[in-house]
Amino acid sequence: MHVFTRSGVERTSQKFHSTDTSTVKKNKQNKTATPIPSRSHNRRPLPPIRPPSPALPPPQPPLPPILRSRLASPPSASASLPPLAVFRLSPPSRPPHFPTSTAAAPIHHPAASIHHSCARSAGRASTFPSKATRLLHWWPPPNPVAATSGSRPCRQEGFVRSLMEVCAARAPGKIILAGEHAVVHGSAAVAAAIDLYTRCSLCLMPLADDKAAATLELDLKDPGLTFSWPCGRLREVLLTDEAAGAREARPCSPDRLASIARLLEEHEIPEAKIWLSAGLSAFLFLYTSILGCRPGKVTVSSDLPMGSGLGSSAAFCVSMSGVLLTAAGVVTAVGGISGEGMGWELVGKDDLELVNRWAFQGEKIIHGKPSGIDNAVSTFGSMIKFKKGELTNLKSSNPVKMLITDTRVGRNTKALVAGVSERASRHSDAMASVFNAVNSISEEVSSIVELAANDEIAITSKEEKLAELMEMNQGLLQCMGVSHSSIETVLRTTLKFNLVSKLTGAGGGGCVLTLIPTMLSNLVLEKVIAELESHSFRCFKVEVGGQGLQVCQGGCSYFNGDVV
Known part of the structure; x- marks a missing residue:
C-alpha cells in the first residue's frame, strides 16, 4: 500500500501494510470503513500551557504643566501636610501603582477635590474623560517599597501647595x-x-x-x-x-x-x-x-x-x-x-x-x-x-438669527440717556407719544417671538413682521437723537440687500442689529459682511435667545x- 504525502513523495505506510488481508476482505463484505493510517507521528508537539500574563496597568494621565512646574522645586521638609486623596474614577478603583497594604488606604481631603467634567477648547481634546468626578491623585506615584505594614506611603513634602480647586463659568x-x-x-x-x-x-x-x-x-x-x-x-x-x-x-x-x-x-x-x-x-x-x-x-x-x-x-x-x-x-x-x-x-x-x-x-x-x-x-x-x-420670560418658538455690526465707535451712555431726558423735558407731549409708540412696538415684538411657526411661509411672515417693527423702532430712536453717522452707514449698506437694521443699546455708535431671514443665502450674507467690513466695521453672526x-x-x- 502506497501513501502520498502532501509534498508528493511516495512512501509506504508500515502500519497499514501489516494489516491482515482477510480482515480487509471481511471489512469489504460488512461494508465497513477501511482503517485510516494514523498520522500522529507527523504532528509537532504542542507548546506547554503557560499561565496568562498579568494585565498591564492602564496608562496614567499626564501631569498638568502647572503641577509639573510647582513640583519642580518642593518646599522645605518642615511643612506640616494633611493627608491627601487618591485619584479615583467612577466606579472607584485603586490605582495600579498604589500599595495594597491596608495602611495605605486613601483618606479624602476636601482641598484635593477636583471635578473634571469640563469642556475642551475647539480642536483640543481633553486629557481627562468628561463627566467624571475625580479626586486629584498622588503625583509622583508613591514608592510601594516604602509602604510597609503599619506605615503610610511616602509622598513629597510640600505637595499640598500644588493642589488647586478649579472651576469656571460663562x-x-x-x-x-x-x-x-x-x-x-x-x-x-x-x-x-x-x-x-x-x-x-x-x-x-x-x-x-x-x-x-x-x-x-x-x-x-x-x-x-x-x-x-x-x-x-x-x-x-x-x-x-x-x-x-x-x-x-x-x-x-x-x-x-x-x-x-x-x-x-x-x-x-x-x-x-x-x-x-x-x-x-x-x-x-x-x-x-x-x-x-x-x-x-x-x-x-x-x-x-x-x-x-x-x-x-x-x-x-x-x-x-x-x-x-x-x-x-x-x-x-x-x-x-x-x-x-x-x-x-x-x-x-x-x-x-x-x-x-x-x-x-x-x-x-x-x-x-x-x-x-x-x-x-x-x-x-x-x-x-x-x-x-418687572421681568417677564419669553419663550421663542423659532430660532432668530442676527448679524451684529460693531461700528467701533465709543460712546458715553450716561450722556446719551441724559440727552433723551432733556429732549423729553423740552417736548414733553411729543416725546410722550414717541415713548408710547415704542411701548406698543415692544409689546408686539414680545408677542411675535412667542408665536409658533411650523412651515416656511409662517416663518417668513413672522420674520417680515419683526423686520417692520425693527425699522419703526429705529425711526423712533432717530427721533430721540441717539443715532450716529456710523449707524446710518450700516443702515444704508444693509438696505442695499433688502435687509433691515436698528441700533441696539444706548446708540451714538456701538453696535447695530441686522435681521437675517431664514431664506437668505450664505452668498448674499457674505457679501453684506464684506461690504460692512470694508468700512472697518466688525461683524458677528449670532443666534438669539440662548x-x-x-x-x-x-x-x-x-x-x-x-x-x-
Whole structure:
C-alpha cells in the first residue's frame, strides 16, 4: 500500500501494510470503513500551557504643566501636610501603582477635590474623560517599597501647595430688540441673550504657611493685562479676612469702595485703559465678599467687544459671580446642556436668583444706577420683557438669527440717556407719544417671538413682521437723537440687500442689529459682511435667545491657564 504525502513523495505506510488481508476482505463484505493510517507521528508537539500574563496597568494621565512646574522645586521638609486623596474614577478603583497594604488606604481631603467634567477648547481634546468626578491623585506615584505594614506611603513634602480647586463659568451677552431709552421713561423693552460669552476661570489655591507670600491674581486676556494683590495687603486695607456671607448679596458700602480705590491706586493702570478701574473695583468687591482674601488666580476672556452695547460689563459680573459662588459651594450645577457635549452645565433657578443679585451689586459699582435688565438677561438667558422693574420670560418658538455690526465707535451712555431726558423735558407731549409708540412696538415684538411657526411661509411672515417693527423702532430712536453717522452707514449698506437694521443699546455708535431671514443665502450674507467690513466695521453672526449662566467644575484646559 502506497501513501502520498502532501509534498508528493511516495512512501509506504508500515502500519497499514501489516494489516491482515482477510480482515480487509471481511471489512469489504460488512461494508465497513477501511482503517485510516494514523498520522500522529507527523504532528509537532504542542507548546506547554503557560499561565496568562498579568494585565498591564492602564496608562496614567499626564501631569498638568502647572503641577509639573510647582513640583519642580518642593518646599522645605518642615511643612506640616494633611493627608491627601487618591485619584479615583467612577466606579472607584485603586490605582495600579498604589500599595495594597491596608495602611495605605486613601483618606479624602476636601482641598484635593477636583471635578473634571469640563469642556475642551475647539480642536483640543481633553486629557481627562468628561463627566467624571475625580479626586486629584498622588503625583509622583508613591514608592510601594516604602509602604510597609503599619506605615503610610511616602509622598513629597510640600505637595499640598500644588493642589488647586478649579472651576469656571460663562455668561452670554445681550441685545435689545426693542425699547432702548424709552424703558427709562416707563415703556416696555425686549432683550435677548446671544451666543457670545464672557468666561471666567478660577484656580483657588490652598492657604500657604506663609500668608505674606499668597497673592490674588487677575488675568484679563483681551486687554492683555494682569493685576496682582498680596493677600496680606488685601486684609490690611479691607480690614477683613473672611467672606461676608455668600448666600446674601450685600451692597458695597462707601467705606469699602474707598478702600478698594486705595488698592487700585497702587497699580499703574495705563491711561488708555483707565476705564478698567470700575471693572477692577467690581472684581475686588465680589471676590473678597464671597471668598474673603483667599489666594487664587482668576482668568477672564470674552467674545464681547467692550463698551459696544452688548452687555459686556453685565456678562463679566454674572460670570464672575457664578464662578465665585461655585467655588464657595453655594451654587451647584443641575445638568448638562443638550447638544453641547463640552462640559458646561446649567444652574438651578434659585441659584440663578442669587447670582443675579450679586451681579447687580457689581453692575452698580460699574454704572451707578443700572436698570438691571442686562444682568438679568445674562443670568437667565432666553428673552425677557422688562417694564417698570418687572421681568417677564419669553419663550421663542423659532430660532432668530442676527448679524451684529460693531461700528467701533465709543460712546458715553450716561450722556446719551441724559440727552433723551432733556429732549423729553423740552417736548414733553411729543416725546410722550414717541415713548408710547415704542411701548406698543415692544409689546408686539414680545408677542411675535412667542408665536409658533411650523412651515416656511409662517416663518417668513413672522420674520417680515419683526423686520417692520425693527425699522419703526429705529425711526423712533432717530427721533430721540441717539443715532450716529456710523449707524446710518450700516443702515444704508444693509438696505442695499433688502435687509433691515436698528441700533441696539444706548446708540451714538456701538453696535447695530441686522435681521437675517431664514431664506437668505450664505452668498448674499457674505457679501453684506464684506461690504460692512470694508468700512472697518466688525461683524458677528449670532443666534438669539440662548442659555444664560453656565458653570463647569474642573477640566484640564484650566490647568494651562486657558479658558474654553
